[in-house]
Amino acid sequence: MSTPPNRRILLIDDTPSIHEDFRKILTPEAQHTAELDDMEAALFGSEAKPAATLFELDSAYGGQEGLSKLLQAMEEQRPYALAFVDMRMPQGWDGAETIEHLWKEDPRLQVVVCTAYSDHSWDELLERLQARDRLLILKKPFDNIEVQQMANTLTSKWDMTQRASVQLDQLGHLVERRTQQYRQASVDLQQxxxxxxxxxxxxxxxxxxxxxxxxxxxxxxxxxxxxxxxxxxxxxxxxxxxxxxxxxxxxxxxxxxxxxxxxxxxxxxxxxxxxxxxxxxxxxxxxxxxxxxxxxxxxxxxxxxxxxxxDPTQEWQWANLQHGIDSTLNIVANEIKYKADVVKLYQPLPDVECLPSQINQVVMNLIVNAAQAIGPERGTITLSNGLEGEKVWIEVADTGSGIEPHSLQKIFDPFFTTKPVGQGTGLGLSLSYGIVKKHRGEISVRSEVGVGTTFRIELPLRQSKPAA
Ligand SMILES: Nc1ncnc2c1ncn2[C@@H]1O[C@H](COP(=O)(O)OP(=O)(O)O)[C@@H](O)[C@H]1O
Ligand SMILES: [Mg+2]
Structure with missing residues (x-):
């Protein structure tokens, strides 16, 4: 990215003749060049520009005016590279104060202080401005070539500093991006x-x-x-x-x-x-x-x-789910018998293509969870099932504690449990979810705190092509 070098200079001095002098020194051919520009533009199109870059000089006759010019230039994204500031300006801010204001707005600005020999104690001034690396001193009366060289050198310095800071910025972005990538990589790894x-x-x-x-x-x-x-x-x-x-x-x-x-x-x-x-x-x-x-x-x-x-070979077979539910119920009878009555609302079911022992495992998880959610008062566990089109459904409903809304979305997460250590592993529902998904089925839940919870499983009657 090459931007044209910044040759903009601001002169702040209360003496009008000084401005004349500077204009002669820094923009000797400005008048001539402007005319030439117009002619060239007319002849070769507006792109045509003189080869040598001249300085662009703006004038301010007091500190405040200088500051407002600087602010305007910044707003237009055309900052000054350099300011010549007269030390002694009887009206308004003196040079030191002006420079302080200018630097507060634009710390990049290079500054030359113009002064007569006896104007100030230099130590005092440098102490006050605290920026020896951006400040030169030009003693009156000026030498033309000195002024020209200062302008050349300091505007170049401004450009270089600017470029360095852009590069530093880019480097910073690069480092930030890399750091971000490493952070992401470590998150991925952890996952x-x-x-x-x-x-x-x-x-x-x-x-x-x-x-x-x-x-x-x-x-x-x-x-x-x-x-x-x-x-x-x-x-x-x-x-x-x-x-x-x-x-x-x-x-x-x-x-x-x-x-x-x-x-x-x-x-x-x-x-x-x-x-x-x-x-x-x-x-x-x-x-x-x-x-x-x-x-x-x-x-x-x-x-x-x-x-x-x-099922060592995990074979899919046609099985009657009600038989499975009943035998599972017998296995967990002890868990339930002191806590809940079991109500069965069965409808005749056709055989379903499934991995029967795994479906039993799911039903057992749901029944045990239901029993654990009930207490201390005796409750009811209702087991129902039915046929809907090409799907069978099983519901396990309890009159237990219910599930808090904020937990509801987490219950199928592995290791999510609200039970004390030893009672809950938090794996029951996550395994069940996996098993139901393997059957291309759905498992869902409705729950109301203090009223109870109903889990519903839907399974397709046949597996067009059983999931691996
Ligand atoms: N029928 C239910 N009533 C109330 N909460 C339930 C019920 N079933 C599951 N939960 C909630 O879901 C959590 C996860 O259940 P689960 O995966 O079986 O693990 P665990 O039973 O080992 O805690 C339980 O800790 C409980 O908070
Ligand atoms: Mg459980």
Whole structure:
């Protein structure tokens, strides 16, 4: 960027003849040049300019006028490079005061103080102006060539200083930009580190779930075997006891035929001692309870197996979501039973193409969250579902604490939890979100503080092409 050199000079002096002298020294051909310019412009177009740059001299006859000229020049973006300032001006500001004002507005201005020998104590003046590097002293009477050289040198100095400061500015901008880039890079890096950490922890979490699932499946398998023979034995026991009852009845009938009254009395005493009537009532009762109990154990084991079904190949399968919800509900029954009643509003659902154990995981997270949001008063958890076009939906609604509006947008963020350490990891909903997204579904929430919260999942019936 090359701007033309600044040759603008301001002369501040109260003596008009001095202005004449300066004009002769600094713009010797101004008149002539102006005429020439016009002629050249007429001949060659307005671009034509004389080769030599002359000074442009403005006059002010007092300090205040000088200042207003300087301000105007600055406003027009045509600052002066140099000012000659007379030291002694009886009216208004003297030279020193004028210079102070000028520098306050434009510190770049180079200044020559014009003075008679005896005008001032120099030390005092320099002390007062505190800018020895912008100030020269020209003693009267002047020498023409001295004035010319001062003007040449100082306007050039102004240009160089200006250029240096522009470059410094550019350098500053460059440094600022680089710094900005480094800052951004470090932010990006930190973000990447955070994402990696998160992925790792999700991996750990899903590893944990997978191994837990495997464990549960193994235990379920082991328990299944004894459950099988216990329930079949109970069935047999039931049958045998019925036969024994028949036999007992036959013995009772036969008692009348016994001749020995002593034997009859002994049998009666024995019957009373063992409370035979009670046993006959109670034993079938016990067998029935045991059968029920073992059936329940069987159901739990089955649920556990369903729930933790390890999908090592992550295979998409067609599954009935209601079965999944019910077995999940059984698994978490203990968490819920002292806190809430469960209401089911089911509608018939077609099978859905999904990763069943993962959907179960989502439902479990929602039910556990619902139960944890309820308390101390007993509440209600309502599970509903339905079909809408090509989508099924599941809702888990609770009458719990509700979620504050400012938390609402953060609940799906990993590690966001409002629960005490040990109770909440803040991962449940973020994992659930990931699972639902993997199914090309939606998870949404409505909540009112003090009233309750409803989570809704929508899943497409079929995966046109399951997400990886
Ligand atoms: N049903 C709900 N009622 C009220 N707040 C809930 C409910 N479900 C989730 N939240 C809020 O969302 C947060 C994140 O839930 P989640 O990701 O499951 O992590 P965690 O349960 O470990 O805190 C919870 O700490 C809680 O503040
Ligand atoms: Mg949770």
């Amino acid at each position: 990447e580190i955070d994402e990696r950490k998160l992925l790792e922890s999700q991996l750990v979490q899903s590893e944990k779930l997978a191994s837990l699932g495997q464990l549960a499946a193994g235990v379920a398998h082991e328990i299944n075997n004894p459950i099988g023979f216990i329930s079949s034995n109970l069935g047999a026991l039931d049958g045998y006891f019925k036969q024994l009852q028949e036999m007992l009845d036959a013995y009772l009938d036969a008692e009348e035929a016994i001749g020995s009254s002593e034997l009859i009395a002994r049998l009666k005493a024995l019957r009373e001692r063992i409370e035979l009537d009670f046993l006959r009532d109670d034993i079938p009762q016990l067998i029935k309870e045991s059968k029920d109990g073992i059936a329940r154990v069987g159901q739990i084991v089955k649920d556990l197996k369903d729930f933790s079904r390890v």
